[in-house]
Amino acid sequence: MPPTMPPDSHQISLKIIEAIKQHPVLYCTEVKGLSIKLQEFKQKVWKRISDELGLDPMWVRLKWKNLRDTYCRILKYKNKTEEGVRRKKWIFEDHLSFLKFPYEADYQPQCVELTKEYIQDINSGEISSEGLLEQLEDRNDEDYSEYLEVIDDTAADPVVVEPEVIETLDNNDVQLDTQNIEVEHDMTQQDIDSCVQQIQSKYRKIRPKRMKVDYPPSTSEASNSYNVIKTSSFKTNNGSTVDTGTVFSPLFITTPLTPSTLTSPTKKSCSAKDNDPNFEQVYLAPESKSSIELFFDSMAQTVKKLPPKAQADIKMNICKIVTETEIQYSGQSKPQSTQQFVAPPGMIPKLVLIPCNMIDNQNSSKINDDDQDRKKYREFVDTTKGERAWKKMRQDWNSLKKCLSFDGKSSNFEALFERAEVIPNHCDVLIIGGGAIGSAIAYWLKQTMHKEEFHVVVVEKDLTYAKASTTLSVGGLRQQFSLEENIQMSLYGAEFLRNINEHLGIPGEPPIDLNFHPYGYLVLATEAGGETLTENSKLQNSLGAKNAVLTAEKLQHMFPWLNTDGIAAGCLGLEKEGWFDPWSLLCALKKKAKHLGTQYVNAEVKAFQYNTVPGAFDTNMNPVQRLNTVVVKTNDGDIRQIQFCKAIIAAGAFSGDVAEMADIGIGEELLSVPLPVVPRKRYVYCFHCPDGPGLNTPLTIDPSGAYFRRDGLGGNYISGKSPELDEEPSIDNLDVDHDFFDNKIWPILAHRVPSFENLKVKSSWAGYYEYNTFDENGIIGQHPHHKNLYIATGFSGHGIQKAPAVGRAMSELIFHDRFINIDLSKLSFDRFLRSEPMREANVF
Missing domain, CATH: 1.20.5 (Single alpha-helices involved in coiled-coils or other helix-helix interfaces)
Known part of the structure; x- marks a missing residue:
C-alpha cells in the first residue's frame, strides 16, 4: 500500500523543518558520543518525528529530502551568480539556514554529541496510536488526523454518525442509495465484533476527529471500542433489497441525510455538508485501487494540463477505443453499417456513429490472436x-x-x-535493444569487467537499423537544457566524442571520424521566454558549458541573414555543441562492444518468463516469482529461450511494449504503473537554398520549435518541427507528410530567414521518436518491483548525445548499485510512483 500523503501545504513543510531542526543527528555530518548503531537510531528518530506530526514516515523523509535538495541547489546557484543580480527568494530559505553545505564560504562541518538522556528518550519514547490521536486533537492550527492511517483498534470513544448518504460502487455502474445509520440497541457483542472484522478485512479506516456529543442512554450497552453500523436492509434504486451486513462493495459516507438530499441525492447533498459546521466526514476507502483505476488516475493528471481542445480529442478517442473493444469482446454480430452507443456523461455527445470497419470481426480476431501469441510465448518450453x-x-x-x-x-x-550464429542459452546481462543506448551500455559493461566469464548479450530485432531512432536522428549535441542531470550527461557526451578514439578505438583499425560540426546551437526566445533563457544559461555555464546570451541587436550583427522580429534574445553555444553522424557513432560503439566480447543476437523479444524463488513468499503467502528468462524469435522463425541474471530495457520508442511483457502496467500494486514511453513519428526535410545562410551557421531553433541546420555544402539544409498534440501522425508506417512542411514549417522558416522563401525540398525521411508521456525526460534505473530489471529509455529525442553517459551510469548501477560520476537517481522509475515529474523545458 502506498504511503499516506497529505497535501503539500506550507504549514506541513514548516512543521517538518522545525521538527527535524530539533534532532541534529539527522543532518550533522559528524556524530559523537556513546557507541550506538547509528542507522537504526536514525530510523527511530524519523519514527518519533513522523509520530509527532501524524504523518507517514516514508513521506516525511521524502519531503525532507526534497526540501534539503532544493535548498542545496539554491546555495549552489547563489554562489555562482554574479553579485547584484536580482533573485527571487525561496519561501523556506531562512527556515533552512541551520543546514550547512560545502558551497558556503563559511562552511564548517556540523557536529553533534549524543547524550545518554537523548538516546534513552528516543529509545523509550514511542507513541501509541491512541496517544497520537490525543496529541492531534489538541492542535487547533491544523488538523492532521485525516491523514493518519490507524492500523490497530484503540479504546477511543465511539463516533456518533448522523444519517448519511451512502454511495455504492461496483464494476458496472454507480448508484447512490440512502440509509439511516444508527446504533443497534439489541445487537450482541458477538455481532458487533463480526461486523467490525468484516469491515476491517476489506477497508482501511481513516479516523475522524472525535466530537463531544451527548449519547443516548441506550448506547451504553454497545461496545465503546467501535462504531456500530445497523445491519438492517435498505432498498436500491431498482427496488431490490440488500442486506448491509453482507454487502462488500466499497461504502463512501459523504453527506448527512436531509429532506433536500432525498429528492436529489446526486448534487444537492454537498450543500448540506457545507451548511453544517459540526459535520465530520467519515471515509471508508478500499485498501488499494485496481490497476485500471491507478492507470486512469495517472493519465488524468496529464490530461488536465492540456488545452481544452486537446482534452476533448483525448476523451473522444478514449471513448471510441473503449467502445470498440467492448464490442469486439462481446461476440455479438452487428449487421448494420454503423453502430450507436451511449457515452459516459461529460465525455462526448450521447449518440456517436462508428464506421463499420471499426467493429469488423477481423479486428476482434486480431486481438484474440495477439493474446494467444503472448500466452504461447509466455508458456514456451524449448524441447528442440x-x-x-x-x-x-x-x-x-x-x-x-x-x-x-x-x-x-x-x-x-x-x-x-564459417559458423552460423549461435544463440546462447544463458548470459549474465541481457540488453534488449542494440541502438546507441543499448550498445553504449554493452560497451561500458565489458569495459568495466573485461572477462570472458562475464557474458553480455544484446538482442536487436533489426541489425540493419533501417527504422532505428539512432540512425534516423539529426545527431545534435548541446548542453542547453534546464535540468542539471541533462546538462551533465551532455557535457560528458561531448568529452566522450572528443576523445572517441581513446574510448572506442581498436588496434589495427582506422581512426574513428564522426564528422563533427562544431557550429553550436542558437536557441531563440521571445520576450516571454527571455528570462528563462537567461536563467538556464547561467545554470549551464556554472556546470561547465560555454554559451552566451545575445540581444536582438547582437544577433542581427552576428547573423545578418536572421530576421529578429519578435525575438528578445538568443543563446549561442560557443563550445562542445554542434552535430555529428549518428551512424558512425553507433557503428563504433557496436564494433568496440563486440571486440570486448559482447554478443549481438538478431531476434525479437516475445515474452518474459518467471521462476519461483524457493522458500520466498509475499504478504499474501504466494510464492515469490522472479524474472529469469526471455523468449526470442529469430528471422528464421526459430523460438529460443535465454536465461539471464539481469536484464536492461533499452528498446527506444518501443520500450513500453517490452515492459508490458514483464507485466509492467498490467499487473497489481507496483506493476500497475506502466512505463510511459510510446513511439511518435517525426519528419525531417532536406531542402536546397542557394542564397541561404553561410558555412558558419549554427543549428537554429525558433521559439515555435521549428529548427534548421546546414547539411554539408552547396546550400543544403535539413529542417523539422514537432507537431501539436492534435496533429500527431499515425505510427503505422514511416511515410512523410509533405503538406506538414508546406503549411507548418516553411512559413516559419521563410519569416525567420527571408532567403528561405526560395527553398526547394529535395528529399525527406521519418523516424520514431521515443516520447515519455509523463515528463518528456529519460528513465534510468532499476524497476521497483523487478529488482533484476533495469530501464534506460524515454529520452524524447536527445538520447543519442546522452548515450555515453547513460551507458556509464548503467554500468555503475549494475556493478556498484549506485551512481558514481553523475547522480541520476531523480530520473528513476520511482518518480512515476510519487507523481513527481522531472520536466525538461528545452525539448524541441
Whole structure:
C-alpha cells in the first residue's frame, strides 16, 4: 500500500523543518558520543518525528529530502551568480539556514554529541496510536488526523454518525442509495465484533476527529471500542433489497441525510455538508485501487494540463477505443453499417456513429490472436535442442560436400569454418535493444569487467537499423537544457566524442571520424521566454558549458541573414555543441562492444518468463516469482529461450511494449504503473537554398520549435518541427507528410530567414521518436518491483548525445548499485510512483 500523503501545504513543510531542526543527528555530518548503531537510531528518530506530526514516515523523509535538495541547489546557484543580480527568494530559505553545505564560504562541518538522556528518550519514547490521536486533537492550527492511517483498534470513544448518504460502487455502474445509520440497541457483542472484522478485512479506516456529543442512554450497552453500523436492509434504486451486513462493495459516507438530499441525492447533498459546521466526514476507502483505476488516475493528471481542445480529442478517442473493444469482446454480430452507443456523461455527445470497419470481426480476431501469441510465448518450453544439433550436423555435412566437390571450380574451404550464429542459452546481462543506448551500455559493461566469464548479450530485432531512432536522428549535441542531470550527461557526451578514439578505438583499425560540426546551437526566445533563457544559461555555464546570451541587436550583427522580429534574445553555444553522424557513432560503439566480447543476437523479444524463488513468499503467502528468462524469435522463425541474471530495457520508442511483457502496467500494486514511453513519428526535410545562410551557421531553433541546420555544402539544409498534440501522425508506417512542411514549417522558416522563401525540398525521411508521456525526460534505473530489471529509455529525442553517459551510469548501477560520476537517481522509475515529474523545458 502506498504511503499516506497529505497535501503539500506550507504549514506541513514548516512543521517538518522545525521538527527535524530539533534532532541534529539527522543532518550533522559528524556524530559523537556513546557507541550506538547509528542507522537504526536514525530510523527511530524519523519514527518519533513522523509520530509527532501524524504523518507517514516514508513521506516525511521524502519531503525532507526534497526540501534539503532544493535548498542545496539554491546555495549552489547563489554562489555562482554574479553579485547584484536580482533573485527571487525561496519561501523556506531562512527556515533552512541551520543546514550547512560545502558551497558556503563559511562552511564548517556540523557536529553533534549524543547524550545518554537523548538516546534513552528516543529509545523509550514511542507513541501509541491512541496517544497520537490525543496529541492531534489538541492542535487547533491544523488538523492532521485525516491523514493518519490507524492500523490497530484503540479504546477511543465511539463516533456518533448522523444519517448519511451512502454511495455504492461496483464494476458496472454507480448508484447512490440512502440509509439511516444508527446504533443497534439489541445487537450482541458477538455481532458487533463480526461486523467490525468484516469491515476491517476489506477497508482501511481513516479516523475522524472525535466530537463531544451527548449519547443516548441506550448506547451504553454497545461496545465503546467501535462504531456500530445497523445491519438492517435498505432498498436500491431498482427496488431490490440488500442486506448491509453482507454487502462488500466499497461504502463512501459523504453527506448527512436531509429532506433536500432525498429528492436529489446526486448534487444537492454537498450543500448540506457545507451548511453544517459540526459535520465530520467519515471515509471508508478500499485498501488499494485496481490497476485500471491507478492507470486512469495517472493519465488524468496529464490530461488536465492540456488545452481544452486537446482534452476533448483525448476523451473522444478514449471513448471510441473503449467502445470498440467492448464490442469486439462481446461476440455479438452487428449487421448494420454503423453502430450507436451511449457515452459516459461529460465525455462526448450521447449518440456517436462508428464506421463499420471499426467493429469488423477481423479486428476482434486480431486481438484474440495477439493474446494467444503472448500466452504461447509466455508458456514456451524449448524441447528442440536435439533437433537443432542434428540440423547443424547436416549443415556441416553439406558444407563439407560442397568444399570437396569435383566440378572443376576452386573449392572454398573457408566456408567450412564459417559458423552460423549461435544463440546462447544463458548470459549474465541481457540488453534488449542494440541502438546507441543499448550498445553504449554493452560497451561500458565489458569495459568495466573485461572477462570472458562475464557474458553480455544484446538482442536487436533489426541489425540493419533501417527504422532505428539512432540512425534516423539529426545527431545534435548541446548542453542547453534546464535540468542539471541533462546538462551533465551532455557535457560528458561531448568529452566522450572528443576523445572517441581513446574510448572506442581498436588496434589495427582506422581512426574513428564522426564528422563533427562544431557550429553550436542558437536557441531563440521571445520576450516571454527571455528570462528563462537567461536563467538556464547561467545554470549551464556554472556546470561547465560555454554559451552566451545575445540581444536582438547582437544577433542581427552576428547573423545578418536572421530576421529578429519578435525575438528578445538568443543563446549561442560557443563550445562542445554542434552535430555529428549518428551512424558512425553507433557503428563504433557496436564494433568496440563486440571486440570486448559482447554478443549481438538478431531476434525479437516475445515474452518474459518467471521462476519461483524457493522458500520466498509475499504478504499474501504466494510464492515469490522472479524474472529469469526471455523468449526470442529469430528471422528464421526459430523460438529460443535465454536465461539471464539481469536484464536492461533499452528498446527506444518501443520500450513500453517490452515492459508490458514483464507485466509492467498490467499487473497489481507496483506493476500497475506502466512505463510511459510510446513511439511518435517525426519528419525531417532536406531542402536546397542557394542564397541561404553561410558555412558558419549554427543549428537554429525558433521559439515555435521549428529548427534548421546546414547539411554539408552547396546550400543544403535539413529542417523539422514537432507537431501539436492534435496533429500527431499515425505510427503505422514511416511515410512523410509533405503538406506538414508546406503549411507548418516553411512559413516559419521563410519569416525567420527571408532567403528561405526560395527553398526547394529535395528529399525527406521519418523516424520514431521515443516520447515519455509523463515528463518528456529519460528513465534510468532499476524497476521497483523487478529488482533484476533495469530501464534506460524515454529520452524524447536527445538520447543519442546522452548515450555515453547513460551507458556509464548503467554500468555503475549494475556493478556498484549506485551512481558514481553523475547522480541520476531523480530520473528513476520511482518518480512515476510519487507523481513527481522531472520536466525538461528545452525539448524541441
